[in-house]
Amino acid sequence: MTILITGANRGIGAALLSHYRHQGMATFGTARRPEGDLLPLDVMQQDSVKELARRLNGLPLSLLVCNAGVYADKGQALEAGYAPRLWAQSFAVNVMGVFLTVQALLPNLRAGKGKVAIISSAMASDARAPGGSYIYRSSKAAALNLGRNLAVDLKSEGVAVGIYHPGWVKTDMGGPQAEISPAQSVAGLTARFAALSLDTTGCFESYDGTELPF
Numbered sequence: 001m002t003i004l005i006t007g008a009n010r011g012i013g014a015a016l017l018s019h020y021r022h023q024g025m026a027t028f029g030t031a032r033r034p035e036g037d038l039l040p041l042d043v044m045q046q047d048s049v050k051e052l053a054r055r056l057n058g059l060p061l062s063l064l065v066c067n068a069g070v071y072a073d074k075g076q077a078l079e080a081g082y083a084p085r086l087w088a089q090s091f092a093v094n095v096m097g098v099f100l101t102v103q104a105l106l107p108n109l110r111a112g113k114g115k116v117a118i119i120s121s122a123m124a125s126d127a128r129a130p131g132g133s134y135i136y137r138s139s140k141a142a143a144l145n146l147g148r149n150l151a152v153d154l155k156s157e158g159v160a161v162g163i164y165h166p167g168w169v170k171t172d173m174g175g176p177q178a179e180i181s182p183a184q185s186v187a188g189l190t191a192r193f194a195a196l197s198l199d200t201t202g203c204f205e206s207y208d209g210t211e212l213p214f
Helices: 011-022 045-057 084-104 106-112 135-157 182-195
Strands: 002-005 028-029 062-067 115-119 158-165 204-206
Touching: 002 011, 011 028, 011 135, 011 158, 011 182, 028 182, 045 106, 062 084, 084 106, 106 158, 115 135, 115 182, 158 182
Parallel strands: 002 028, 002 062, 062 115, 115 158, 158 204
Antiparallel strands: none
16 A cells, blocks of 8 residues: 655644554655655645656555645634735645645556545535634635545546545644644544545545534
């Protein structure tokens, strides 16, 4: 089993990378500014994504985890916040970055009959709209829509796509007041990834297996 995780230099991505390597699986991680054996990848730059594909050289992938993401508008005020540059950055990373990565690695996923796991958020749900965090919510909702449509197009090729809420996790993004540890999130997410199949492609689930409303 060969796995690639984007945004693996910190938080949930780093925890996923550590988990799979501990299980003895061949696992690659990426980062915009890589350290150690992480591969360089800036998901906002098509040339960078294409270079990653070139490095992998057709290697069959069993699982691609699109984890790289930003929460640029955390704590912004409606009256004066949400600058255009934050919208542009967030959609470039959280949506376009997912698409460009999947697009560039399609040959690898096809070769491995692999799965795609997109890390979105329960905040993407239209059914749950408590207000605030407009950019993050909108971009994660777009990532959810992207994943649902990719699931339709890739099903005939044997590639399943799932969209997941990792929980409110105690990371730099989630903050110390969050509800669960990275280890708890990873235990749930990896179980969800393992259960993903062509029968469940397009699913939107929480790390604990709860089906989330769109």
